[in-house]
Amino acid sequence: MPFQLESELQARHEQGLLRQRQILQSGQGASLLINGRRYLNFSSNDYLGAASQPAIVAAWQQGLAIWGAGSGASPLVTGYTGAHQQLEDALADWLNVEAVLLFSSGFAANQAVLKALLKPSHQQWQDRLNHASLQEAGSLIPSRMNRFRHNDMVHLASQLRPKAGLIISEGVFSMDGDQAPCEELLQLAEASGNWLMLDDAHGLGTHGRGGRGTLDVQGLAHSRVAVLVGTFGKAFGTAGAFVAGSRRLIDYLLNFARDYVYSTHMPASQALATHAALQWVIKADDERAHLQRLIAHFRAGAAALGLTLMPSVTAIQPLLVGDSARALSLATRLRELGCWVTAIRPPTVPPGMARLRLTLTAGHSVDDIDVLLGALAQCDDGVACDGAHGNE
Known part of the structure; x- marks a missing residue:
């Protein structure tokens, strides 16, 4: 067999780097439907909510x-x-x-x-x-x-x-x-x-x-x-x-x-x-202004929780975790709490730089951001929150 597919996939699995797809049952928006459950969507690049206009x-x-x-x-x-x-x-x-x-x-x-x-x-x-x-x-x-x-x-x-x-x-x-x-x-x-x-x-x-x-x-x-x-x-x-x-x-x-x-x-x-x-x-000045207000609100709330965000004033708000397994653990916990967040791991980012790539959109409301902040506050399992504070 010329290609070692199984061993390479197994190695990725053991490293916490194996990728799998999720079947989306709804269109792009501030929320999404996966496996029959509705989540607030913090993993979309549809920053202004244009996809459904x-x-x-x-x-x-x-x-x-x-x-x-x-x-x-x-x-x-x-x-x-x-x-x-x-x-x-x-x-x-x-x-x-x-x-x-x-x-x-x-x-x-x-x-x-x-x-x-x-x-x-x-x-x-x-x-x-x-x-x-x-x-x-x-x-x-x-x-x-x-x-x-x-x-x-x-x-x-x-x-x-x-x-x-x-x-x-x-x-x-x-x-x-x-x-x-x-x-x-x-x-x-x-x-x-x-x-x-x-x-x-x-x-x-x-x-x-x-x-x-x-x-x-x-x-x-x-x-x-x-x-x-x-x-x-x-x-x-x-x-x-x-x-x-x-x-x-x-x-x-x-x-x-x-x-x-x-x-x-x-x-x-x-x-x-x-x-x-x-x-x-x-013409979407209102949407851009609303998005900037949400970004400021989220960053202020994260700071109040003691979370260390990477320096960004854009819709991309990365929460550095460090270890890939920790990033996956935190993303899983947030999904349990109703927030769909994606863990980004190597090779997309350098080793030791795994993070949650939180994206905000103009389709979100202030209440949606507060739900996300509340979910982050509940991630008190030690392992995930240590990573969220950037200790690795």
């Missing part, structure tokens, strides 16, 4: 009636429609960039950019906490990958070489919830003659004027970033992703990004729904 749902239904269920081909064959062009143009206008290219997922978009741009003669500098889609692509392509300490600009500056390649960071980090120092990243990129690539999947929609994300919050123009990646499966409530940048960059990716050239395009109905989602997100 009637206007977005209706647009998808309209798109199905007009365009059918699938796109039928890759975008360079017959899979590119007016719905796709309309969405790309609207995104470019929203961010004030020259052009946008749509992808089937954020993972595909990140992989496509790195594989298309970076040649053996190039170098890349990646934040150590970048998403797996970035780190995996970076490790597989022939260009040299340098990893700098998380948000450590001094360490990055010590590694940089002039006009050698790509600096790569997330805007809001998916597992820690903190933000990149984008101005410093841009200054280093511009001074060294390198490009900056920013994946703002978790910032777009939830932050900034009209939801324009981390760069807008930090007072920066999107056009200063050579490569900007965003996704629709989070604050937009649909699915898919995009790359934004100069017209020359988009033309280059259209020709050389194999993940784009050789993949069936996202359905036109999905593009139409996402365009409706963009229009809704731009």
Whole structure:
């Protein structure tokens, strides 16, 4: 037998790292139904509650009636429609960039950019906490990958070489919830003659004027970033992703990004729904303000309980546990108390950095947050709470 599947799965089980799926019996929302039981949902990236917005749902239904269920081909064959062009143009206008290219997922978009741009003669500098889609692509392509300490600009500056390649960071980090120092990243990129690539999947929609994300919050123009990646499966409530940048960059990716050239395009109905989602997100100031109030309320309540949260002002509120078994124990206890929370373990996070990735959404109420805080207060079994206080 050439592959040791059973032994590797058993090893993961013994390490407390085995992954299993749960069957969801309801749509995305502040609560969810699993195995016939209703839970408050603190594990969703639907940060603004867009997935169930009637206007977005209706647009998808309209798109199905007009365009059918699938796109039928890759975008360079017959899979590119007016719905796709309309969405790309609207995104470019929203961010004030020259052009946008749509992808089937954020993972595909990140992989496509790195594989298309970076040649053996190039170098890349990646934040150590970048998403797996970035780190995996970076490790597989022939260009040299340098990893700098998380948000450590001094360490990055010590590694940089002039006009050698790509600096790569997330805007809001998916597992820690903190933000990149984008101005410093841009200054280093511009001074060294390198490009900056920013994946703002978790910032777009939830932050900034009209939801324009981390760069807008930090007072920066999107056009200063050579490569900007965003996704629709989070604050937009649909699915898919995009790359934004100069017209020359988009033309280059259209020709050389194999993940784009050789993949069936996202359905036109999905593009139409996402365009409706963009229009809704731009106007969702009340939802963004409500989400910020919930974040402040939760952090104040957690501090009153003596819990140590990681430093985040975003919808991602990680509670560092340390040990994987402890994280699973705490997540199980919270589910018993009616709160669906996911334990995040290696290899998604570094060894010893297992945590509960608590996500708040605009669909939650203050009462929902109080239920979560009450459940955390009841986790008094010693083992879990020691971890929650960050003792490992």
